[in-house]
Amino acid sequence: MTDKELRRRLAERLTEKGHLRSGPWRAAVEAVPRHEFLRGGFFERIDGDGPTAWRPVPADGPRWLERCYDDESLVTQIAGTIVPADIRGEIMRAPTSSSTMPGLVVRMHEDLQGEDGHKILEVGSGSGYSTALLCERFGSRRVTSVEVDAGVAARARTALGQIGYTPDLVDGDGLVGHRDGAPYDRLSVTCGVLAVPYEWVAQTRPGGMILATVCGWMYSSELARLTVGEDGTATGRFLGGQISFMLARPHQPPPLGLLPDPDAGDERPAGLAADVLDDWNTRFVAQLAAPRAQKVGLTHDGRTEPLLIDVAAGSWAALRQDGGGRWLVRQGGPARLWDDIEDHVRRWRADGAPALEEFTVTVTPDGQSVTWPAKG
Structure with missing residues (x-):
């Protein structure tokens, strides 16, 4: 199949799954060539009884093009610096960057409820595929994307430029947003955070929305959609679906160090x-x-x-x-x-063990709070 046919097939699958729900986003999926953001190859997981291992899949490998259009997250970086071209054989380190599964990317774009003319801030450019979809939908000049890893950002910038997209791609810490382009109508986050930074609220206009995955170090996480109020706070609910992302690097857990003596205490x-x-x-x-x-x-x-x-x-x-x-x-x-x-x-x-979708998330200058409805 050609990449155009593969894009069309991907759009059909995402529509069947309920991720694609509107014409403009379907048109974006059919227009953006995901494989252009995976020209450096990707890593595939090797399942076994021991520690998780990864091996490179080069761009000239069998079924590479078809796999680029599977609804699957594809790891593009290991251990903060290692890309597929750096490895022959296997590596047992943690992934640090990926091209997120298209179904999740599209679901988030739909859930962001963006409209024509909106100005978008994306935190976490990654491979650039999600950024390209935003550019196709809203226009490059209305999209800003911040990426903390300079190497990842450079590869995304190259791929975006080669297919004609020119967003404002910023090298920097997305946890502090990007004040130079504020205020934004929508803010979308493609990494997990322990708490939503107030900087994101301050840079989103009243009535604007923030979409971010709130995580913890026990690795249960939920996608939150918050609306910014006139009072400078943001509030909203979790959307359900057990969404997970790699944690933002500053929010990664510290090394465990020396474990406690289980006979103490x-x-x-x-x-x-x-x-x-x-x-x-x-x-x-x-x-x-x-x-x-x-x-x-x-x-x-x-x-x-x-x-x-x-x-x-x-x-x-x-x-x-x-x-x-x-x-x-x-x-x-x-x-x-x-x-x-x-x-x-x-x-x-x-209180009846209310579902996570019933919880309320509030972000103020003093921090984030998460509550559930009390019974009675």
Whole structure:
């Protein structure tokens, strides 16, 4: 198939899935050649029993063109600097940049509810494909995109220019937005954040919208759509769908360092079993109670047990089952992480465990708050 046929087929698939919902965005998908943003190749994951490994797929590889039009996120950078051309064989490091799956890109563009004439700020240019769709829809002169990684930005800028798009592509920290182009009608974020920075609110006009994925270090995340008010605050709801993005680099969790001794601390019967964190919604609520806690598995006496650790605070909670299957928790440090999580989850459940789409997100100069509707 030609790339034009592949673009048309992608648009049909995204329409069938409900991601593409309007004519202007369908026209953009059919017009923008995604493969031009993947000329450097991409990495594919190698599944196995050990650590996750990645291998390069070069642009002259079999099915490269067809795979560019799959509804799939394609990793374009590993470990902050490594691109497919740098590797022969496999690499076991974490991805740091990608071309996000088209279905998610298009869903976000639709959810942003942009209109003709709107001025757009995109945080996170990535490969440039999402930026190109914005340019096709609104016109290059109305699109600003900020990318923190200079190498990623340079590749995006080249690809965009080669196919005729000329947005204002800024090298810089998207977490502070781009004041020179403000105010914006819409602000779209293609990375995860622990909290929505107030700078984004300040740079969006009253009545404008911000679309960003709010995450935590236990890796439950939700897409929030906020409307900026005349009072300079922003409020809105989560849109559902268990959306996830790579965290913005300044919001990445710190190294764990030396793990705590699981035999230290104070132990008590746990009011909640550790497996409550297997549920996406419950884990999101738990993150609200312990926003800086990371969840890892700790091998102890031949068993792998859940460990929550807040590196900066020095607090931790280790959970285990006794011989009768009862859950116990041992905690140390200045805060009691599992106590806080149990209290938060119990209150949420007492209010009927409302869906995350019913939560309210508010951003003011003092920070972000997330609440759910109280029962009664």
